Amino acid sequence: ARTRAGPLPPGPTPVPVLGNILDLTAKELWLAATQWAKRFGDVVHVHVVGQGLVFLSSPEATMDLLEKKGSIYGDKPPLVMVGELCGCENMVAFTRYGDVSRRQRRLLNQAFGTSSIPAYHPLIETETHGFIRRLIADPKKYMQQARRYAGGLTLSVVYGYEPALQNDKFLALGEESVDLLANKIASGGGIWPVDIFPALKNLPTWAPGSGFLLKAKVWKAKMTEFVDVPYNFVKASMKTGNYVPSFCSMLLEDEKKCTPEFEFDLKWTANSMYGASMDTTITVFSHFLIAMMQHPEVLVKAQQEIDSVVGKDRLPTFADRASLPYVDAILNEVYRWGVPVPLSLPHRLMEDDMYRGMLIPKGSLIFGNVWAIMRDETLFPNAAAFNPERYMEAVDPALARRRDPRSYVFGFGRRKCPGENLVEASIWFLLANCIATLDISKARDEFGNVVEPKIDFNNAVFRIPDQFDCDIRPRSQEALAALRLAEVMRA
Numbered sequence: 501a502r503t504r505a506g507p508l509p510p511g512p513t514p515v516p517v518l519g520n521i522l523d524l525t526a527k528e529l530w531l532a533a534t535q536w537a538k539r540f541g542d543v544v545h546v547h548v549v550g551q552g553l554v555f556l557s558s559p560e561a562t563m564d565l566l567e568k569k570g571s572i573y574g575d576k577p578p579l580v581m582v583g584e585l586c587g588c589e590n591m592v593a594f595t596r597y598g599d600v601s602r603r604q605r606r607l608l609n610q611a612f613g614t615s616s617i618p619a620y621h622p623l624i625e626t627e628t629h630g631f632i633r634r635l636i637a638d639p640k641k642y643m644q645q646a647r648r649y650a651g652g653l654t655l656s657v658v659y660g661y662e663p664a665l666q667n668d669k670f671l672a673l674g675e676e677s678v679d680l681l682a683n684k685i686a687s688g689g690g691i692w693p694v695d696i697f698p699a700l701k702n703l704p705t706w707a708p709g710s711g712f713l714l715k716a717k718v719w720k721a722k723m724t725e726f727v728d729v730p731y732n733f734v735k736a737s738m739k740t741g742n743y744v745p746s747f748c749s750m751l752l753e754d755e756k757k758c759t760p761e762f763e764f765d766l767k768w769t770a771n772s773m774y775g776a777s778m779d780t781t782i783t784v785f786s787h788f789l790i791a792m793m794q795h796p797e798v799l800v801k802a803q804q805e806i807d808s809v810v811g812k813d814r815l816p817t818f819a820d821r822a823s824l825p826y827v828d829a830i831l832n833e834v835y836r837w838g839v840p841v842p843l844s845l846p847h848r849l850m851e852d853d854m855y856r857g858m859l860i861p862k863g864s865l866i867f868g869n870v871w872a873i874m875r876d877e878t879l880f881p882n883a884a885a886f887n888p889e890r891y892m893e894a895v896d897p898a899l900a901r902r903r904d905p906r907s908y909v910f911g912f913g914r915r916k917c918p919g920e921n922l923v924e925a926s927i928w929f930l931l932a933n934c935i936a937t938l939d940i941s942k943a944r945d946e947f948g949n950v951v952e953p954k955i956d957f958n959n960a961v962f963r964i965p966d967q968f969d970c971d972i973r974p975r976s977q978e979a980l981a982a983l984r985l986a987e988v989m990r991a
């Protein structure tokens with residue numbers, strides 16, 4: 501048993517009753533959290549209406565707590581509305597730490613461990629080249645195209661489902677469910693009045709204020725449909741023997757294992773990946789576009805690297821990766837500079853814990869402040885600048901690990917992003933092929949004047965920029981021919 505002794509970690513002075521709720525309404529909360537870290541240190545405690553929040557803003561603190569003590573820092577908060585009422589309690593990102601979450605992680609590790617990733621390479625190639633072709637055809641709609649790419653890649657990797665070119669029904673269902681989840685069910689961190697006053701869930705549906713119960717019923721039906729429909733598609737296509745290998749088919753192959761419990765875990769785990777891959781992928785891609793627009797010299801240097809290693813008559817493949825260090829440096833710097841999920845996702849602490857003489861109380865929500873670490877001047881001199889050259893210098897392995905953005909941008913410990921290995925392949929391939937085939941620059945107005953892109957962030961969880969102006973066009977006729985050739989060779 502732990503002793504409840506010691507002061508709480510320092511933090512901004514709470515307002516009576518409301519706690520620090522005023523501090524938390526700030527846009528880009530990670531900026532405020534980083535200011536607190538400068539004033540109070542790398543472990544900051546804040547409370548909101550009785551809920552403790554702890555922000556960890558250094559590699560040491562995230563490592564010591566979220567990683568090394570992962571078994572008590574791996575829970576998620578109980579969410580009555582999101583979990584119980586809307587049926588999302590079995591989505592991987594919301595499952596409480598325990599048997600279900602361990603079984604889900606086992607499935608994910610099996611299907612997305614490093615050794616399984618090459619099996620997905622053909623799917624990644626198809627989806628990426630299709631995306632680039634659509635980008636070239638309609639560059640103004642790059643955001644929409646990126647959503648379609650992220651959704652299509654996930655559907656094909658998870659269910660072996662290749663979306664139709666127009667009005668695909670699974671993509672439409674996916675969009676609707678993700679929108680529901682992100683903007684309705686779990687907006688504002690997923691905290692509803694019923695989470696603070698659980699008795700509200702017993703309100704009769706005629707009572708004033710019970711509207712959320714009716715909403716939950718409709719939303720739950722939609723989420724369940726999105727869990728069942730693509731899963732049933734895999735099962736049906738496996739029966740006919742005509743199917744593309746996928747996360748689900750790989751795990752369903754051994755029929756003896758197919759107990760109802762196994763299938764329940766599998767279909768919820770599969771579904772969780774759609775929402776988890778959408779905004780994250782789009783955020784990373786957007787930061788890549790912004791970086792290339794703002795640093796034409798970086799794009800040119802990477803294009804020269806590809807031209808000299810790969811040549812101009814074909815596109816980069818996974819086999820070229822080791823010979824393209826500058827492309828990898830760009831990938832690193834896009835992760836570091838873009839900081840896709842700046843406060844990661846909160847973990848719930850399961851027991852009182854003592855750290856450097858401070859008490860971190862059971863039930864606190866713990867945020868890894870990835871933003872603060874990625875902007876740490878001692879690790880990254882001139883941290884605000886996009887500069888891939890910083891990853892071209894040789895440094896000792898320990899320092900390389902500390903500066904590797906993958907140690908942070910995919911989250912921490914027992915909840916670390918299970919899609920990391922897949923992303924490592926798919927985003928690398930996307931960047932390398934965009935660099936090989938596209939010119940990306942600031943847009944110009946009708947008089948030919950450069951339009952400075954307006955970059956603004958309005959999402960509470962992802963550092964996803966609002967739509968900005970950007971000029972995307974094919975780099976050359978040769979690049980277009982190489983793209984056509986790659987697609988023909990596959991067909």
Ligand code: HEM
Binds near residue numbers: 844917
């Ligand atoms: C560049 C793209 C991506 C980034 C930056 C990213 C980042 C993250 C982060 C920061 C978390 C929270 C980890 C934590 O709580 O400590 C997370 C969780 C998760 N990610 Fe990703 N992710 C990406 C793509 C994907 C993809 C493609 C998939 C699936 C194929 C995926 C599946 C998941 C799942 C299921 C979780 C929940 C894990 C849990 O709570 O146990 N992610 N991701």
